[in-house]
Amino acid sequence: MKTIASCVERIIISSPFLEEGLSRQIINYSALAKDLNKQISEMLKKPVKDGAIMMALRRYHQPITIGNSNRLTKAFKNLGDITVRSNLSDFTFQNSKSLIHNHSRILEKISDNHQIFYAFTRGIFESNIIISTSEKDSILENFKKETQIGFQDKLSAISIYLPKGNSKISGLYYQIFKQLAWENITLYEVVSTTNEFTIVVEDHLVDHAFSIIKRLKD
Known part of the structure; x- marks a missing residue:
């Protein structure tokens, strides 16, 4: 009722x-x-x-139960290093049979250069590549036969190392997103692994976004 x-x-x-x-x-x-x-x-x-x-x-x-609230507080206190990478570009391509092959060629090219930022995400219909802008020409050359859907440069990534067990804490990502949204930070992309969480924003927002995330640890 x-x-x-x-x-x-x-x-x-x-x-x-x-x-x-x-x-x-x-x-x-x-x-x-x-x-x-x-x-x-x-x-x-x-x-x-x-x-x-x-x-x-x-x-x-x-x-939010008291137990989960305590877990959230502890998780934010135990956030690991926060790393910022700038001068990034974002490419979006339509999925195809040859896309993964081109992706592997890029990985082979940059595998020995740990200074290059690279993230690849494959969706149902399209795939996304975030890479250091210094590799822009290489991406365009290797993917020239693919259908490019989108492109954005002047991006920065903020990567956060999450404490172990973070996947068992409900509301962890929500609290991060909520704080960023409240401060009018627009997220261009979000990339995550088990213990790492990366947001990609336009360059002019990175300082503000970094200060918000750093504040979560206080």
């Missing part, structure tokens, strides 16, 4: 900015209750009072 409280919870959970604002106590409950009145009335198919919505807002608590 739907109630005002359940409707409020559903709206807040689906609105990360709203949830963050409430947790920081920077949102006026009365004004928010008025703003949500029409939506909640439609959900319940009957008129509701602003006061009842305001009470539900005050009683709302984020659905």
Whole structure:
């Protein structure tokens, strides 16, 4: 059975900015209750009072158990090195039978140069390559027979070494994404392995993004 409280919870959970604002106590409950009145009335198919919505807002608590909250806090305290790499370019190609072969040729070329950043992601219909811009001509030459869908340069990557067991902690990535979104940081790409997490942003955002992620450890 739907109630005002359940409707409020559903709206807040689906609105990360709203949830963050409430947790920081920077949102006026009365004004928010008025703003949500029409939506909640439609959900319940009957008129509701602003006061009842305001009470539900005050009683709302984020659905994170104390145990998981402690695990999140410990995980952020134990974040490893944060590495920044600049001068990156992003290429997107349509998948084909020859794409992996071209990919292997690039890997062979750069295998002995540990200064080059390289990340390859294959999706269902397209594949993405993020690489140091110094290798731009090499990519264009080796993939010249492929269908290029997109390109972006002037990118930087921020890589975070995550503590072991991070995959068992619910909400870890969500907290990182939420902090970045709250500060209006647009993510161009996201790449992850078991214990490493990398975000790619445009150059003009990298300093701000780095400071936000570093703050998570404090």
